Amino acid sequence: MRSAFDFSPLYRSTVGFDRLFDMLDQSTQLESMANWPPYNIEKLGEDQYLITMAVAGFSPEEIELTQKEGQLLVIGQKKCSDEGKQYLHRGIATRAFKQIFNLADHVKVTGANLENGLLTVELKREVPEALKPRRIEINSSNGMKNLGQDKKSVQIEHGKAA
Structure with missing residues (x-):
């Protein structure tokens, strides 16, 4: 299934947004999956989230969670085979x-x-201190005058410093 939207004009007129357009394109392509x-x-708080997946029949050994480059990948693969079983109805x-x-x-x-x-995956946004907004104190003009008084005054005569 191809995306209903054509992002190529946006690729031509923007710089650095390619990951965003790739995500939009990928989300429409994988809609059925x-x-x-x-x-x-779920959003549990300001910076806390919870993903809950219905994975009945899977054991923890059959599910792999990987976080890499801004993505969380969840893969489930059954390890046991159903050989020798005869199902009259298979709904699971x-x-x-x-x-x-x-x-x-x-x-x-x-955590997971x-x-x-039900597989639950706990997520939290942890912004490093260096990237958090910080308040910058503004000095008054009186403080600037005090700074100038600490410097030695220089007297200039005929273009030469004395």
């Missing part, structure tokens, strides 16, 4: 899956848990 497995994304999905979540800057995975068929 994005429905499996079902998941929720055990197909492999791959889900990619694009993360904002400074968002890190802080698999319980009752």
Whole structure:
């Protein structure tokens, strides 16, 4: 499935936004795959998030979580085979899956848990102190006059300093 939007004019007129356009293009291409497995994304607080995925039938050993370059990759692959089993009805999905979540800057995975068929992934935004906004104190004009008084005055005669 091809994207309904053509981003090529935007590529020609912008610089440095290619990752954003790639994400938009990727999200429309993977729309059909994005429905499996079902998941929720919750905002728990100002900088805390929780992803919950329904992965019934998968064990922790069959699920791989990887965070790399602003993305969280969740891959599920069943290791046991169903050889020798005869199903009259098969309604529990055990197909492999791959889900990619694009993360904002400074968002890190802080924990993951698999319980009752639900995989929960905890995320937190941790902005480094150097990048946080800081208040800058403004000096008054009186402070500037005091700075000038500390310097030695220089007397100039006929273009020469004395």
